[in-house]
Amino acid sequence: MKVLACIKQTPATEAVYSVDNGAVSWDVPGGGKPNVINPWDEYAVEEAVRLKENHGASEVGVLTIGSDAVEESIRTAIAMGCTAATRVDSAAVDGSGAAGTARVLAAAIKAEGAEVVLMGKQAIDGDTGTTPVMTARALGWTPLTFVSAIKEVGGGNITVERKLEAGTQTVTAKLPVVISVVSEINEPRYPSFMGIRKAKKAAINVVDAGSLGVEGAFGAGSAKVDWASITAPETKALETEMISGGSPAEIAAILADKLIADQII
Amino acid sequence: MNIFVYVEHIDGAVTGTSQEAIAAAKRDLGGTVTALAFGSAANDAAAGAFAAGADSAIVCTDASLDSGLVEASGPLVTSLVQSKSPDALIAGASVAGRDLTSWVAFDLDAGLISDVTAMSADGGRITATHPVYAGKLLSEASIPAGVQIISTRSRAFEPLEANAGASGAIESVDAAASGLSTEVQSMAAASAGVSLNDAKVIVSGGRGVGGPEGYDPLKELCSTMGAALGASRAAVDAGWIAYDHQVGQTGKTVSPDLYIACGISGAIQHQAGMNTSKNVVAINKDGEAPIFKLARYGVVGDLFEIVPALNEEMKKRLG
Ligand SMILES: Cc1cc2nc3c(=O)[nH]c(=O)nc-3n(C[C@H](O)[C@H](O)[C@H](O)COP(=O)(O)OP(=O)(O)OC[C@H]3O[C@@H](n4cnc5c(N)ncnc54)[C@H](O)[C@@H]3O)c2cc1C
Numbered sequence: 001m002k003v004l005a006c007i008k009q010t011p012a013t014e015a016v017y018s019v020d021n022g023a024v025s026w027d028v029p030g031g032g033k034p035n036v037i038n039p040w041d042e043y044a045v046e047e048a049v050r051l052k053e054n055h056g057a058s059e060v061g062v063l064t065i066g067s068d069a070v071e072e073s074i075r076t077a078i079a080m081g082c083t084a085a086t087r088v089d090s091a092a093v094d095g096s097g098a099a100g101t102a103r104v105l106a107a108a109i110k111a112e113g114a115e116v117v118l119m120g121k122q123a124i125d126g127d128t129g130t131t132p133v134m135t136a137r138a139l140g141w142t143p144l145t146f147v148s149a150i151k152e153v154g155g156g157n158i159t160v161e162r163k164l165e166a167g168t169q170t171v172t173a174k175l176p177v178v179i180s181v182v183s184e185i186n187e188p189r190y191p192s193f194m195g196i197r198k199a200k201k202a203a204i205n206v207v208d209a210g211s212l213g214v215e216g217a218f219g220a221g222s223a224k225v226d227w228a229s230i231t232a233p234e235t236k237a238l239e240t241e242m243i244s245g246g247s248p249a250e251i252a253a254i255l256a257d258k259l260i261a262d263q264i265i
Numbered sequence: 266m267n268i269f270v271y272v273e274h275i276d277g278a279v280t281g282t283s284q285e286a287i288a289a290a291k292r293d294l295g296g297t298v299t300a301l302a303f304g305s306a307a308n309d310a311a312a313g314a315f316a317a318g319a320d321s322a323i324v325c326t327d328a329s330l331d332s333g334l335v336e337a338s339g340p341l342v343t344s345l346v347q348s349k350s351p352d353a354l355i356a357g358a359s360v361a362g363r364d365l366t367s368w369v370a371f372d373l374d375a376g377l378i379s380d381v382t383a384m385s386a387d388g389g390r391i392t393a394t395h396p397v398y399a400g401k402l403l404s405e406a407s408i409p410a411g412v413q414i415i416s417t418r419s420r421a422f423e424p425l426e427a428n429a430g431a432s433g434a435i436e437s438v439d440a441a442a443s444g445l446s447t448e449v450q451s452m453a454a455a456s457a458g459v460s461l462n463d464a465k466v467i468v469s470g471g472r473g474v475g476g477p478e479g480y481d482p483l484k485e486l487c488s489t490m491g492a493a494l495g496a497s498r499a500a501v502d503a504g505w506i507a508y509d510h511q512v513g514q515t516g517k518t519v520s521p522d523l524y525i526a527c528g529i530s531g532a533i534q535h536q537a538g539m540n541t542s543k544n545v546v547a548i549n550k551d552g553e554a555p556i557f558k559l560a561r562y563g564v565v566g567d568l569f570e571i572v573p574a575l576n577e578e579m580k581k582r583l584g
């Protein structure tokens with residue numbers, strides 16, 4: 001059984017943004033790394049590695065669509081335990097929209113011959129969370145989203161727990177599947193020193209999307225959504241009123257009065 | 266504008282997120298709303314959808330749709346959209362709603378705007394606001410051609426006033442989901458208490474609560490106020506409280522009317538999950554904590570003194 005983790009490189013969670021004429025740029029105050037593996041994808045990588053360690057997966061690949069600037073994130077995934085890496089160069093994929101990206105991922109997944117694909121529940125740049133189901137559709141595989149535990153893999157089946165609003169659902173599905181994970185699923189490991197050394201030297205297979213035999217439209221002009229404008233929300237000038245003086249009971253009484261007077265409660 | 270709204274329900278009771286989606290379609294877009302309700306209790310859900318503002322409903326009462334799995338609902342919604350050509354398909358951005366909108370958008374090669382917080386329509390085309398980069402930026406998007414598929418963020422749209430006597434035309438369709446590759450084994454209901462997604466008030470505790478038992482006074486305030494219990498990642502990582510409660514960039518995104526942050530410093534990743542709260546009260550020992558920048562009211566003090574006192578006051582007023 002071959003497992004693949006799909007990762008995207010996204011801005012660091014501490015990033016501070018600026019928008020100039022619709023172009024977004026960001027910076028990390030204090031000079032931290034501006035880009036990281038999408039936080040949820042770290043959980044996907046960790047779970048993929050655990051499938052090898054605990055459930056006998058033969059190979060754990062990492063797959064991304066991105067420019068060469070994302071190789072740092074790929075190497076982090078290798079350092080965590082991925083045994084192979086593929087980067088589909090994004091030059092021909094940029095502008096695809098969700099469905100086009102899914103079609104390219106699907107073609108790359110097929111080429112790798114994986115049976116279990118792990119993704120994050122969403123990428124923190126676009127914050128959409130549509131890729132896992134769309135990729136499953138492009139492959140004709142079963143989507144299993146918001147997975148919080150993998151219970152069993154074997155005999156052509158996988159049993160997982162999913163976090164739904166109403167509770168935890170346990171489902172069994174036939175392989176192959178595309179899974180999206182929530183952060184409850186595991187605690188991603190820190191790469192070991194050995195892992196980091198290995199990752200530095202590891203070969204990354206770079207693929208041109210045009211050579212993958214993608215079915216359907218992708219790339220510039222294929223998106224169905226027009227993201228006409230992107231802006232920084234106006235920060236509402238918020239006057240914070242500090243409530244002080246008196247005993248905790250007096251403070252609480254003033255606060256309760258205010259919340260009621262404002263019709264907040 | 267004809268709008269299909271996918272109605273999620275629990276044994277016929279329409280979820281808050283679906284009521285909001287109906288309200289958004291009806292009020293914000295001025296649409297004629299057809300509710301899509303599936304499963305054994307679909308007729309009850311249709312009645313709930315009418316009460317929430319839907320004009321008509323398409324139901325399928327086949328029990329094969331009870332699971333709510335997208336593998337079952339996806340093909341049915343796809344074929345309904347294909348045969349009836351609504352201008353838009355809207356669902357709440359719950360797990361099922363996200364799954365469904367992604368499925369149908371891919372299968373119909375249609376545009377999808379996820380997790381929107383505001384919408385308007387002009388001449389049958391929708392402009393929707395979708396927060397990106399953890400809510401630090403806003404994008405305005407539209408779908409120039411074809412059916413417009415949209416999911417609405419929980420609590421971003423006010424539901425309409427419930428009209429229990431409302432009714433509408435119901436069309437029943439005969440369809441069964443077969444050959445599914447997924448089987449539901451069990452469903453464990455979420456722990457009792459108000460869920461963060463629908464809560465009007467959230468009382469949230471961070472590292473300042475000091476340990477698992479530090480949540481006790483917060484839980485009491487929750488029960489007095491009918492509030493849901495939230496937490497920072499620091500408290501979740503320490504094992505004091507279950508991940509289900511985590512608010513933030515790698516937890517839940519919440520937009521209550523009131524968010525009471527107790528012993529939470531207000532790190533940027535925490536803010537990402539709660540900065541759309543309509544009002545914030547911060548209770549923190551450290552007057553310099555960044556959380557105060559988001560707060561309408563702030564109290565510099567010990568949460569173990571302030572929270573119980575607030576609970577007593579709230580009991581007096583709400584009791
Ligand atoms: C990739 C990534 C993702 C993350 N995702 C999230 C996320 O989803 N959610 C999240 O919350 N964080 C997240 N974080 C962590 C975040 O950066 C902070 O570490 C975390 O939010 C801090 O939690 P805290 O405010 O409870 O703790 P602290 O920052 O330690 O703050 C505790 C506060 O309690 C106050 N305090 C102490 N005792 C008392 C008392 N008795 N009474 C009153 N006040 C008291 C202190 O003054 C202090 O301000 C993430 C971090 C990273 C790197």
Ligand SMILES: Nc1ncnc2c1ncn2[C@@H]1O[C@H](COP(=O)(O)O)[C@@H](O)[C@H]1O
Binds near residue numbers: 105118
């Ligand atoms: N360019 C990409 N390359 C590889 N995986 C991706 C890419 N974009 C999205 N994904 C995967 O899809 C998940 C959901 O992304 P999104 O639908 O963009 O929110 C991410 O967490 C990744 O696992």
